Amino acid sequence: MQKYSIFNLVKNAFSNHQNWDLAWKDPTPKEEYDVVIIGGGGHGLATAYYLAKEHNITKVAIIEKGWIGGGNVGRNTTIIRSNYMHDENGLFSEFGMDLWRKMSQDLNYNVMFSPRGIINLAHSDAQMNAYARRGNSMRLNGIDAVLLNREQVKEIIPMADFSHNVRFPIFGGLMQPSAGTARHDAVAWGYARQADSMGVDIIQNCEVIGFDVSAGKINGIRTSRGNIKAKKVGLCVAGSTNILAEKLNMTLPIETHLLQACVSEPIKPVLDNVVTFGAGHFYVSQSDKGEMVMGGDLDGYNSYAQRGNLPTLQHVLTEGIAMMPFLSKLKMLRTWGGIMDMSMDGSPIIDKTHIEGLYLNCGWCYGGFKATPASGWTFAHTIAQDRVHELNAGYSLNRFSTGHLIDEKGLGTKTWIS
């Protein structure tokens, strides 16, 4: 693999950049692999990368129905954070933060990680107390958290609505200064390029039609490009989890829902951080191109359509304008939707299943992108060692029947309850 460096950049400039190696190959599926990862999104690509890097398992294929990075890893709002209260989520995400900080060097690919800080706004005394509690829990887990009062918030985001006649006045906020954003496509491409260079086959335009299971053990998969034998199979298919689960006769604590995001026209730098509205569900950051990147609630009903509906967008942006009135002056540039694997407690599942050799990675709800490296790392460990790592031990599939839910904010499928 050609290293991306200033020297190679200069060298290739002499040939008008016509002679760069392909970032990854387009192999035909082999007959058999040690591990098949279904889903060429961020989590699947990261899993393959860490299987090769950490566990020296390189006879690996990634099977992707469309093209890699075409799903949620290219549809999210690129926010990276670990501002969780519960130990399971906090420790898992903070482990991921370390991987994010090293990622550009590790992958030799600039993922443009920008730790610009996230501020969750509070709009009542009770919410300030709740944020103080969450901030303390975070600090106990070694995660940075700063409780800001109204004046401190005003200094950082003076463009927010600090007038006194508003329905939801800003009382203060909780900030995680080390949180930030990254360039989402680069994350997928960086993992793909490195995985490919270590021998992983990235097989695109290949749909999984069925599974070959006998005597409670997985033997392989059936695809649109032929049967593939595999000792182990990992599912990393986010919103399509239920479709594949049906082929395995499994019913999961997951519903597939539609989540939208949008960006405004590009404007001059105005917002340095990621900011979330505390009296509803809205968040905003400014991209390097200057667009305001915004998102919020699910559309609210089961959906596999990767496109949204206007009433939800209107609702979300109403919250945005309540928080930062200047947003109403901006023209909308693009809106899009992705399908989310919404788990019933709002926390993910990374676990073994009742089928030997079949592993499950799903339930990422609103927060799949930031989890990409930690999810790939722990899922690779779970597959390679055939046992969960302590970081993902809490993300078990049977926690729903045993009652060990991780209800961080109660943000599962039933959004109206929160």
Next chain:
Amino acid sequence: MLYINCPHCGMRSQNEFSYGGDASVKRPKLNKEVSDQEWDNFVYNRKSLRGKHLELWQHISGCRQWIKVERDTATHEIFRTFKADEEVA
């Protein structure tokens, strides 16, 4: 915008409705011992079908009745609506 034909009020926009999830889920009968697995299936596990999906909606800003809606989860097309206690063939 979805338009839902409320069996009580007629065609209304989705803004008047709130979603209630899969309508095919049955609460376990309580006249016998109910296993953990049965409760699990009732409370948490969902098929989340791609295609025709029978689901509950509440006409919250209208007649406030719960209704059943048969809708395609891939195209969002709505085929039929029923009163909550109507059996769906």
